[in-house]
Structure formats: C-alpha cells, structure tokens
Amino acid sequence: EPEVTQTPSHQVTQMGQEVILRCVPISNHLYFYWYRQILGQKVEFLVSFYNNEISEKSEIFDDQFSVERPDGSNFTLKIRSTKLEDSAMYFCASILASGYWTYEQYFGPGTRLTVT
Amino acid sequence: GESVGLHLPTLSVQEGDNSIINCAYSNSASDYFIWYKQESGKGPQFIIDIRSNMDKRQGQRVTVLLNKTVKHLSLQIAATQPGDSAVYFCAEKGGSQGNLIFGKGTKLSVKP
Numbered sequence: 001e002p003e004v005t006q007t008p009s010h011q012v013t014q015m016g017q018e019v020i021l022r023c024v025p026i027s028n029h030l031y032f033y034w035y036r037q038i039l040g041q042k043v044e045f046l047v048s049f050y051n052n053e054i055s056e057k058s059e060i061f062d063d064q065f066s067v068e069r070p071d072g073s074n075f076t077l078k079i080r081s082t083k084l085e086d087s088a089m090y091f092c093a094s095i096l097a098s099g100y101w102t103y104e105q106y107f108g109p110g111t112r113l114t115v116t
Numbered sequence: 117g118e119s120v121g122l123h124l125p126t127l128s129v130q131e132g133d134n135s136i137i138n139c140a141y142s143n144s145a146s147d148y149f150i151w152y153k154q155e156s157g158k159g160p161q162f163i164i165d166i167r168s169n170m171d172k173r174q175g176q177r178v179t180v181l182l183n184k185t186v187k188h189l190s191l192q193i194a195a196t197q198p199g200d201s202a203v204y205f206c207a208e209k210g211g212s213q214g215n216l217i218f219g220k221g222t223k224l225s226v227k228p
Binding site: 004031033035041042043044045048050055056058091093095102103104105106107108109110 | 150158207210212214215217218220
C-alpha cells in the first residue's frame with residue numbers, strides 16, 4: 001500500500017539554525033499539507049500546497065516558514081531560524097484530489113523536531 | 117476560540133465493550149467531518165468520515181453519528197479491542213483546499 005514517508009524521523013537543532021524537513025507524498029497525489037503537533041496537544045494545520053504554490057496557510061506559517069516541491073517527488077518544509085517553540089512533531093500529508101466527497105488525508109509518520 | 121473540540125480527554129473501557137468518543141464543533145457551516153486515530157509515535161490514521169448531509173455512516177466496527185442540531189459528532193467503536201488503544205481526533209474541513217481543523221483528542225485505553 002502506498003504511503004507518505006518523512007525524513008528524518010528526529011531532528012535536533014540549535015536555536016537560530018535552519019532546518020529542512022522532507023516528505024515524499026504518495027506518487028499520484030496532487031495536494032500536499034504540513035501540520036505540526038506540539039507534544040500532548042492537537043494537530044495544527046500549517047500550509048497546503050497545490051500546483052506548485054501555496055494554496056492556504058495558517059497564522060502559524062509566518063515568514064520563517066517556507067515550502068517547496070523541488071523535483072516533483074519531494075515536498076519540503078524549511079524553517080529559517082528555529083525557535084524553542086518550534087519544537088514539535090511535523091506531519092506531512094497528501095490527498096489525491098480536493099473538492100470531491102472525501103478529504104481523507106494520508107499522513108506520514110512525522111519528524112520530531114527538537115530545538116535546543 | 118477553536119472550532120472543534122472534545123468533551124473528554126480520556127476514556128477507559130473493558131475489552132469487548134463498545135466505546136463512544138464525542139466531539140463538539142462550533143461552526144454550523146461545516147460540511148465535512150473526519151475521525152483519525154493516532155497511536156503513540158505515529159501519524160494520524162484515517163478511520164471514517166461523514167458529510168453534513170448525512171446523520172450516520174458505518175464502517176468496519178465503527179460508526180460516526182452527526183447531530184447538526186446540537187453540533188455534535190461521535191465515534192462508536194464496537195467490541196473494542198486492545199489494538200484500539202490510541203488517541204482519537206475529530207476534525208473538520210477548514211478551507212477550500214481541504215485542510216483539516218483538529219480537535220484536542222481523546223485517549224482511549226482498553227483494559228484486557
């Protein structure tokens with residue numbers, strides 16, 4: 001069964017450093033998402049990406065964040081200058097199409113980001 | 117305030133019993149809802165979804181009920197098994213591109 005993969009599984013970085021989290025969505029999917037989950041809290045939407053551009057973003061997704069789909073396979077989330085409060089699990093998700101009956105998103109296993 | 121939330125943070129049931137996990141939402145215009153299961157250290161896993169033009173939808177051992185009058189959503193798990201132990205999130209479609217707004221989660225513990 002196809003699945004979303006994410007690397008690395010755990011990333012430790014120092015405050016102020018840049019990090020890039022990588023995702024490989026399911027190959028025929030067209031819509032891509034990043035979410036984050038601070039330990040013990042709910043999953044929060046960050047950004048959606050379609051047709052090589054951001055389609056929606058939340059208030060969390062400020063200028064420190066960016067996303068890219070550089071090669072038609074990988075989908076990356078970059079945090080330019082990490083803060084302690086960026087420590088969280090980051091989930092990538094994808095969906096074949098949007099606007100039909102279901103919006104079931106397939107989630108990856110997540111990357112745990114620890115900022116020290 | 118958040119659009120989607122849960123009544124109970126934890127639920128403990130005996131193996132074989134039925135489980136009911138509840139969720140309240142505040143946006144009466146919401147037209148799509150979904151339940152996810154999250155096991156420790158893993159990403160959310162789809163369970164079942166429902167559109168606002170339905171009151172009930174059944175899957176394998178799971179049923180989702182939607183009461184639009186009181187803006188309430190519930191997930192029923194029949195014959196709960198130890199493998200059902202996880203955190204359960206309800207979510208609603210938040211935008212036109214399908215992004216999801218999640219509730220806080222209910223931790224289900226199944227006692228053998």
